[in-house]
Amino acid sequence: MRPPPEVMTWATMLVRQRMSDLQKVQRKAKKHWCGGKYVHKLRTHARRLRAAIEDLRGCIPNAQKLIDESKNLGQKTGKIRDADVLIRRLQRYRVFAFAAERAEIDALCKPLEKQRKAARKPAKACVRDFHVKLSS
Amino acid sequence: MKGRAIPLEDVGSPKEAMRRIVTVRFCEVLTQAPALKDAKPQPLHDLRIACKRLRYTLELFGDALRECRAAERALEGLQQLLGDAHDCDILLESAQRAGAVHLAKRVRRDRERSVRRAQRLWLRSIDEHGAFASLIGLSGIGNAEG
Numbered sequence: 015m016r017p018p019p020e021v022m023t024w025a026t027m028l029v030r031q032r033m034s035d036l037q038k039v040q041r042k043a044k045k046h047w048c049g050g051k052y053v054h055k056l057r058t059h060a061r062r063l064r065a066a067i068e069d070l071r072g073c074i075p076n077a078q079k080l081i082d083e084s085k086n087l088g089q090k091t092g093k094i095r096d097a098d099v100l101i102r103r104l105q106r107y108r109v110f111a112f113a114a115e116r117a118e119i120d121a122l123c124k125p126l127e128k129q130r131k132a133a134r135k136p137a138k139a140c141v142r143d144f145h146v147k148l149s150s
Numbered sequence: 151m152k153g154r155a156i157p158l159e160d161v162g163s164p165k166e167a168m169r170r171i172v173t174v175r176f177c178e179v180l181t182q183a184p185a186l187k188d189a190k191p192q193p194l195h196d197l198r199i200a201c202k203r204l205r206y207t208l209e210l211f212g213d214a215l216r217e218c219r220a221a222e223r224a225l226e227g228l229q230q231l232l233g234d235a236h237d238c239d240i241l242l243e244s245a246q247r248a249g250a251v252h253l254a255k256r257v258r259r260d261r262e263r264s265v266r267r268a269q270r271l272w273l274r275s276i277d278e279h280g281a282f283a284s285l286i287g288l289s290g291i292g293n294a295e296g
Contacts, residue, residue: 118250
């Protein structure tokens with residue numbers, strides 16, 4: 015059993031809006047790819063889309079496929095974002111750190127920078143190939 | 151933490167659907183809220199996810215739920231503070247593994263501060279006249295109908 019047409023139309027319109035917002039950011043990310051700049055925005059919009067579909071799952075025909083695709087985008091770009099967040103925090107600590115602590119921070123930053131660098135290529139490919147479509 | 155599936159087959163209108171979705175998502179937040187007491191990493195993380203999910207739901211319905219703006223802002227604050235605590239948990243693990251004792255001490259202090267601020271914000275929001283009053287009213291939680 016499906017919800018009434020009025021609810022279906024309303025739900026589809028909300029999800030379409032979320033998809034359009036995500037596609038706008040994706041276009042920008044593809045055009046000006048430079049690592050972290052658009053990654054955060056893109057991940058946020060992918061999460062918003064996923065949340066909308068999960069809320070309105072009963073009204074969206076290919077809900078699971080869309081959820082999986084936006085989840086995949088989040089996972090593929092997650093390592094860059096995680097590394098960025100931790101590096102930023104460590105750099106903030108470094109300003110007030112004394113010598114011994116600064117050495118600890120530098121030692122932790124190195125593998126994170128490596129992680130960020132290694133994650134760039136698969137993330138870029140995922141952003142390029144990402145495509146979501148509502149089935150009718 | 152996975153969000154609950156919400157059946158919408160029997161709702162009569164978008165307004166009714168909105169009310170049901172918000173109620174379920176708000177209940178998920180309330181269920182996870184005791185995590186603030188013990189402040190253990192995984193339950194706090196689950197609470198953050200529940201707050202984020204509810205916030206996105208309120209944003210999705212936008213102007214139709216104008217009375218929930220204060221709740222949206224409070225959820226954003228909670229999400230930020232719990233996110234800080236989560237970042238500290240990840241960093242703390244790395245610092246401990248690397249034997250970075252000075253850094254671990256600083257991170258632990260930061261974590262405690264974020265958790266304390268989140269606890270205070272929660273108590274203010276859940277108060278009778280707090281930011282969540284609109285959610286309590288909308289969902290009917292706490293009255294005979296709810």
